[in-house]
Amino acid sequence: MAFQSLRTSLSHLQSRETPNLLKAAINASTDLSLLTTSIYPGSKPSSERFDQLCDLLGEGIIAGIWLYAEDKPGVVQATFDALPKLLQALGIGTSRYLNVCNWSLILIPLSFFADLLRRFLSLN
Numbered sequence: 001m002a003f004q005s006l007r008t009s010l011s012h013l014q015s016r017e018t019p020n021l022l023k024a025a026i027n028a029s030t031d032l033s034l035l036t037t038s039i040y041p042g043s044k045p046s047s048e049r050f051d052q053l054c055d056l057l058g059e060g061i062i063a064g065i066w067l068y069a070e071d072k073p074g075v076v077q078a079t080f081d082a083l084p085k086l087l088q089a090l091g092i093g094t095s096r097y098l099n100v101c102n103w104s105l106i107l108i109p110l111s112f113f114a115d116l117l118r119r120f121l122s123l124n
Contacts, residue, residue, distance in 0.1 A: 006025045006032070007055075007056075010022065010025055010026070010061070010065060011064060013065065018074070018075050018078070019077065022065070022075060022078040022079060023078045023082045026056065026061070026079065026082035026085075027085055029052075029060070030053065030056065030085050033049055033053055033056070033089070034049070034089055045091065049089075050093050053089055054093065054096070056086060057086055057087075061079050
């Protein structure tokens with residue numbers, strides 16, 4: 001039930017609190033998956049852990065957020081901020097998504113990167 005609630009929160013992209021909500025939900029989902037599918041020292045991570053983390057990345061972020069938030073740079077940036085923890089948790093399983101992630105970055109409009117660069121430069 002907790003996974004479903006966190007997953008549902010990933011689909012709310014209209015609020016000004018969305019970037020903070022997404023970062024928190026992605027990190028909480030990752031932590032919950034790691035805690036509920038713990039492994040013993042020296043053993044391989046469970047397939048259940050892999051499935052949960054892949055669902056979060058594939059369905060939650062790539063298909064659920066990136067495809068619908070191209071005009072919301074703060075939302076996309078929030079997912080980029082949360083990716084390192086998720087990719088680290090996936091471990092070698094990350095390789096499954098490298099090709100998709102590369103293409104998704106290409107498909108994001110250049111205006112997003114221009115806006116992100118302007119915001120970055122205005123902070124410095």
